[in-house]
Amino acid sequence: MTPDALPDRSPLALAQALIRCPSVTPEEGGALDLLARLLEAAGFAVHRPRFSEPGTPDVENLFARIGTGGPALLFAGHTDVVPPGETGAWRHGPFDGTVADGLLYGRGAVDMKGGVACMLAAALDFVAASGPGFAGSIGFLITGDEEGPAVNGTVKLLDWARARGERFDHCLLGEPTNPSALGEMIKIGRRGSLTGKLTVHGRQGHVAYPHKAENPIPGLLRLASALCEQPIDGGTAHFDASNLAFTTIDVGNPATNVIPAEARAVFNIRFNESWTAETLGAEVRRRLDAAAGGSIRFTLDLPPSNAPAFLTQPDAFTDLVIAAIEAETGLRPVLSTTGGTSDARFIKDFCPVIEFGLVGETMHQTDECVAVADLERLTAIYRRLIASYFARP
Ligand SMILES: N[C@@H](CCC[C@H](NC(=O)CCC(=O)O)C(=O)O)C(=O)O
Numbered sequence: 294m295t296p297d298a299l300p301d302r303s304p305l306a307l308a309q310a311l312i313r314c315p316s317v318t319p320e321e322g323g324a325l326d327l328l329a330r331l332l333e334a335a336g337f338a339v340h341r342p343r344f345s346e347p348g349t350p351d352v353e354n355l356f357a358r359i360g361t362g363g364p365a366l367l368f369a370g371h372t373d374v375v376p377p378g379e380t381g382a383w384r385h386g387p388f389d390g391t392v393a394d395g396l397l398y399g400r401g402a403v404d405m406k407g408g409v410a411c412m413l414a415a416a417l418d419f420v421a422a423s424g425p426g427f428a429g430s431i432g433f434l435i436t437g438d439e440e441g442p443a444v445n446g447t448v449k450l451l452d453w454a455r456a457r458g459e460r461f462d463h464c465l466l467g468e469p470t471n472p473s474a475l476g477e478m479i480k481i482g483r484r485g486s487l488t489g490k491l492t493v494h495g496r497q498g499h500v501a502y503p504h505k506a507e508n509p510i511p512g513l514l515r516l517a518s519a520l521c522e523q524p525i526d527g528g529t530a531h532f533d534a535s536n537l538a539f540t541t542i543d544v545g546n547p548a549t550n551v552i553p554a555e556a557r558a559v560f561n562i563r564f565n566e567s568w569t570a571e572t573l574g575a576e577v578r579r580r581l582d583a584a585a586g587g588s589i590r591f592t593l594d595l596p597p598s599n600a601p602a603f604l605t606q607p608d609a610f611t612d613l614v615i616a617a618i619e620a621e622t623g624l625r626p627v628l629s630t631t632g633g634t635s636d637a638r639f640i641k642d643f644c645p646v647i648e649f650g651l652v653g654e655t656m657h658q659t660d661e662c663v664a665v666a667d668l669e670r671l672t673a674i675y676r677r678l679i680a681s682y683f684a685r686p
């Protein structure tokens with residue numbers, strides 16, 4: 294492809310072209326430019342807002358729409374990718390877009406340039422077949438900040454769209470939702486995420502004179518055990534049990550003969566709909582206070598969480614997505630809230646959102662790859678969904 298030529302509209306060609314754009318967060322890498330040119334050529338009005346926030350990198354985003362009326366269907370996703378890690382360890386270059394043995398290799402193949410390519414191929418095909426005057430609208434809300442701090446991406450893009458008076462009835466987010474086979478799983482919600490930073494305070498001193506010091510490490514271990522020992526809850530009808538994991542314990546003491554003054558640990562909790570970040574934070578404090586018993590001096594920092602648990606009640610739109618998946622794969626997807634959080638946590642305040650995309654088995658891994666056949670089938674699912682969405686009375 295010459296620099297200005299557009300790839301053909303097949304999902305494979307689009308996914309290869311996107312993978313060849315090195316868009317490791319927060320770099321745009323040419324990926325959004327490519328989408329903009331493809332969407333503009335198909336008659337979409339395209340906008341490229343760039344957002345900033347002190348202390349975070351500026352990030353480029355894309356919003357596109359064709360049609361002004363309803364029903365209005367929004368496709369959402371991201372073109373940024375996580376770093377490839379050791380590029381020499383990859384079987385094929387992470388930004389080459391190589392196809393071998395029926396698999397397309399590259400960073401973002403499943404998470405989620407492949408998914409973006411499929412939604413684009415399906416929408417461009419529908420618009421070409423029906424003409425731009427179909428009754429309704431199709432939108433694209435694509436960020437370059439999903440894998441990063443998620444501050445200058447979807448959350449601000451939605452505010453920007455709201456301020457312009459953009460409205461959508463339903464959103465399909467194309468994150469990789471299937472554990473091992475296309476058609477297995479739709480995500481209808483996500484657990485919340487809360488991070489805690491725990492510090493136990495002691496008094497520095499000589500290891501040979503412990504009575505003149507106060508070692509914070511046993512206290513930190515006691516508090517950490519207290520948080521890990523008791524389950525947080527037993528799960529709910531739609532959500533797994535909440536889980537807490539310590540991610541680091543740090544003392545940073547280079548000396549073998551000094552009792553340190555402080556010991557620190559960080560934990561992250563993935564919580565279900567029976568909690569908010571506030572009620573869960575209060576419960577964590579209650580458990581720590583009980584374990585400390587007035588004798589362990591600690592401070593707990595709970596940075597504000599922008600990731601609540603949420604659930605989208607299955608509705609007629611969910612039924613359309615299920616029907617499209619069943620027709621193309623023969624599988625009936627389970628409706629799940631498992632896994633990490635996603636940008637759907639922001640979109641849910643804008644319109645009902647569900648997630649369905651590729652098989653996520655290799656996401657974030659060396660040799661991330663997608664079956665070319667899955668790209669074609671996911672495009673057929675999205676194409677069928679669009680047709681049935683706009684055919685509704
Ligand atoms: N970096 C962002 C969001 C982090 C989102 C991340 N999500 C996943 O890993 C999704 C994978 C899956 O379960 O399908 C997470 O949950 O940490 C931020 O921090 O805002």
Ligand SMILES: [Zn+2]
Nearest residue numbers: 404405439468
């Ligand atoms: Zn993703």
Ligand SMILES: [Zn+2]
Nearest residue numbers: 404440656657
């Ligand atoms: Zn990811």
